[in-house]
Amino acid sequence: MNVLIVLAHPEPHSFNAHLVEQARQAWLAQGHQVKTVDLYQEGFDPREGAGHYPSRKQAGRFDAMQEQRHHWTIQALPAEIRRHIELLRWADTLVLQFPFWWFGAPAILKGWMDRVFVYGGVYDSRHRHENGVMRGKRALLTVTAGASAQACAPDGRDGDMRLMLWPIMHALHYIGFSVLEPFLVYGVRGGLAGEERQAQNAALAQVTQAYREGLSDLAAWPAVPFNRNDDFDADLALKPGAPVYSPFVRHRDPV
Amino acid sequence: MNVLIVLAHPEPHSFNAHLVEQARQAWLAQGHQVKTVDLYQEGFDPREGAGHYPSRKQAGRFDAMQEQRHHWTIQALPAEIRRHIELLRWADTLVLQFPFWWFGAPAILKGWMDRVFVYGGVYDSRHRHENGVMRGKRALLTVTAGASAQACAPDGRDGDMRLMLWPIMHALHYIGFSVLEPFLVYGVRGGLAGEERQAQNAALAQVTQAYREGLSDLAAWPAVPFNRNDDFDADLALKPGAPVYSPFVRHRDPV
Numbered sequence: 001m002n003v004l005i006v007l008a009h010p011e012p013h014s015f016n017a018h019l020v021e022q023a024r025q026a027w028l029a030q031g032h033q034v035k036t037v038d039l040y041q042e043g044f045d046p047r048e049g050a051g052h053y054p055s056r057k058q059a060g061r062f063d064a065m066q067e068q069r070h071h072w073t074i075q076a077l078p079a080e081i082r083r084h085i086e087l088l089r090w091a092d093t094l095v096l097q098f099p100f101w102w103f104g105a106p107a108i109l110k111g112w113m114d115r116v117f118v119y120g121g122v123y124d125s126r127h128r129h130e131n132g133v134m135r136g137k138r139a140l141l142t143v144t145a146g147a148s149a150q151a152c153a154p155d156g157r158d159g160d161m162r163l164m165l166w167p168i169m170h171a172l173h174y175i176g177f178s179v180l181e182p183f184l185v186y187g188v189r190g191g192l193a194g195e196e197r198q199a200q201n202a203a204l205a206q207v208t209q210a211y212r213e214g215l216s217d218l219a220a221w222p223a224v225p226f227n228r229n230d231d232f233d234a235d236l237a238l239k240p241g242a243p244v245y246s247p248f249v250r251h252r253d254p255v
Numbered sequence: 256m257n258v259l260i261v262l263a264h265p266e267p268h269s270f271n272a273h274l275v276e277q278a279r280q281a282w283l284a285q286g287h288q289v290k291t292v293d294l295y296q297e298g299f300d301p302r303e304g305a306g307h308y309p310s311r312k313q314a315g316r317f318d319a320m321q322e323q324r325h326h327w328t329i330q331a332l333p334a335e336i337r338r339h340i341e342l343l344r345w346a347d348t349l350v351l352q353f354p355f356w357w358f359g360a361p362a363i364l365k366g367w368m369d370r371v372f373v374y375g376g377v378y379d380s381r382h383r384h385e386n387g388v389m390r391g392k393r394a395l396l397t398v399t400a401g402a403s404a405q406a407c408a409p410d411g412r413d414g415d416m417r418l419m420l421w422p423i424m425h426a427l428h429y430i431g432f433s434v435l436e437p438f439l440v441y442g443v444r445g446g447l448a449g450e451e452r453q454a455q456n457a458a459l460a461q462v463t464q465a466y467r468e469g470l471s472d473l474a475a476w477p478a479v480p481f482n483r484n485d486d487f488d489a490d491l492a493l494k495p496g497a498p499v500y501s502p503f504v505r506h507r508d509p510v
Contacts, residue, residue: 010304011317046301046362049265062266063445064356065401101319103422103429104359107301107366113357146320150490155499157482157491158429163502164422167358170414174358190318227412235405236412244410247418 001032004091008039008098008109015188015204016144019211020097023142026212035087039108044080046111052078069120077118084116093138093218094177096168099188100145103164113171123175129229132176138218139177141165142211144188152186166247169224179224183211256287259346263294263353263364270443270459271399274466275352278397281467290342294363299335301366307333324375332373339371348393348473349432351423354443355400355407358419368426378430384484387431393473394432396420397466399443407441421502424479434479438466 005023009016017038024034045052050062057070071077077085088094098105117123127133145152145161152161161184169179185207192200214221231242238244260278264271272293279289300307305317312325326332332340343349353360372378382388400407400416407416416439424434440462447455469476486497493499 010302010319013316040302040304046366047265047295048356048361049295058445061268061445064265065444066446101303102365102368102372102426104365106303107362107369110357110359110365111301111362114362117357148491150492153492155493157484157487157493159422159425160501164425167414167419167422170419171357174413189320190313190316191321229412232412236403237405237408238410238412 001027001092002090003027003032003034003093003095004087005034005036005095005097006039006109006112007036008096008106008112010040010106012038012041014099015185016097016099019142019144019185019208020095022208022212023095023097023215026215030216035090037084037087039112042080044108044112046108046114048111048114052081052115064114065119068118069124072118072121077121081116081118084112085118085121088116088122088134091137093140094134094172095140095142097142098144100143100161100164103159105168113168117171117175127176128174129176129226131229132174134172134176137177138180138223139172140180140218140221141168141182142185143182144185146189147186149184149186152184160247163247170226173224173226179226180218181222181224183214256282256347257345258282258287258289258348258350259342260289260291260350260352261294261364261367262291263351263361263367265295265361267293267296269354270440271352271354274397274399274440274463275350277463277467278350278352278470281470285471290345292339292342294367297335299363299367301363301369303366303369307336307370319369320374323373324379327373327376332376336371336373339367340373340376343371343377343389346392348395349389349427350395350397352397353399355398355416355419358414360423368423372426372430382431383429384431384481386484387429389427389431392432393435393478394427395435395473395476396423396437397440398437399440401444402441404439404441407439415502418502425481428479428481434481435473436477436479438469 005020007016007020020036027034048064053067053071055074055076057066098109122133147158150156151158154160162182165182172179225245227245231238233239260275262271262275275291279291282289303319308322308326310329310331312321353364377388402413405411406413409415417437420437427434480500482500486493488494
């Protein structure tokens with residue numbers, strides 16, 4: 001199995017980086033291939049815009065989708081984007097590792113999606129969902145929050161964390177990935193000292209162990225259910241009788 | 256009334272920029288003050304990270320929340336961040352204007368939230384929701400999608416667009432804003448020609464007119480309901496009997 005881990009955290013010694021390294025070691029020990037991308041370390045520019053497109057199809061007006069498709073077709077996408085797409089094609093499993101900032105991913109990871117999931121190359125009108133370019137591959141979000149599990153629960157003060165991650169899971173599904181239930185870690189806070197720090201370290205050591213165990217058998221890891229292309233009619237509305245999947249449906253069996 | 260419009264679109268002649276200009280003119284004609292921020296034009300860096308913090312509290316390990324609070328306290332935040340916070344404090348109404356990219360905001364806008372909504376200055380444990388620093392102010396998302404209204408409907412193939420915007424609305428509420436129902440524009444696509452282009456222009460002219468009319472009476476614009484701080488118990492769980500607000504509750508009366 002080929003695994004790609006994309007890390008989006010500004011601190012090289014963060015707990016996020018630690019989870020990446022733990023996952024990498026666990027998979028290497030099983031004989032898998034693992035590659036990691038550290039978006040901060042490589043200085044990835046998350047701003048989709050005209051400056052990345054040297055051979056504009058439309059010089060007077062920048063349209064991201066048009067230029068993505070054009071530059072994909074003439075093989076003129078920036079080197080870092082071509083490399084990231086190659087890595088996605090190489091991988092059987094993708095892990096996105098990031099801290100939960102303002103109820104979503106850090107901007108650098110959102111921009112990785114904006115720039116790397118190129119129209120024409122990674123999706124188009126004939127390639128999405130179960131017909132997507134990434135079909136047959138798994139994607140997992142591994143996300144750390146500073147708040148408690150209760151604060152991030154569906155009835156918690158900070159809002160349902162899994163719901164907040166739905167747009168990212170939906171995007172991964174859109175380009176064809178089978179999306180696994182996210183691995184959520186709570187109570188990851190800086191600035192602790194003394195007993196609080198010790199208690200946190202002990203809790204996170206347990207989480208890390210559970211994570212490694214879960215990764216050892218991804219086939220048993222539950223996946224998130226999504227509708228298929230043919231669940232929708234020609235107007236793109238859900239057909240009567242099709243299953244209704246939403247962020248509130250949790251499918252606990254492996255898919 | 257003081258209005259701040261934040262635009263996140265890479266093309267200066269985009270329909271998004273057009274909506275900003277139309278809103279600006281409509282409000283100026285009513286005698287309001289309007290300021291606009293064009294994140295692409297000012298080259299805003301959306302990557303929260305150590306490089307923005309010259310006077311680190313913790314030199315060995317970068318923790319965004321700790322450094323945000325510290326640099327807020329010693330007034331050492333970068334000039335662009337201080338300016339954006341001042342603009343937020345000046346405004347009575349905030350408009351975030353952006354295209355819908357991968358089921359959310361462009362990275363440059365997400366990073367504006369990551370960097371500008373600083374811990375210690377824009378929120379802390381005593382200042383959030385109805386006690387938030389931005390209490391008494393309104394926030395509106397004005398968002399364009401390439402897909403059709405049906406594709407973006409709750410039963411649409413691309414997923415419920417309003418649901419996908421929930422994390423951003425939740426963040427705005429978190430720092431104290433009253434969040435208005437988002438203004439969603441569908442079918443905004445580049446690369447059209449001939450009759451398709453004409454039909455799009457006609458449709459978008461109607462949308463623009465409706466937008467200007469809506470903006471002329473914001474007091475009548477419906478707001479999104481959220482729970483209050485005291486709806487939650489000490490463990491941050493919703494108290495029995497508290498109203499259950501979620502992205503699926505649409506409160507159509509002005510709040």
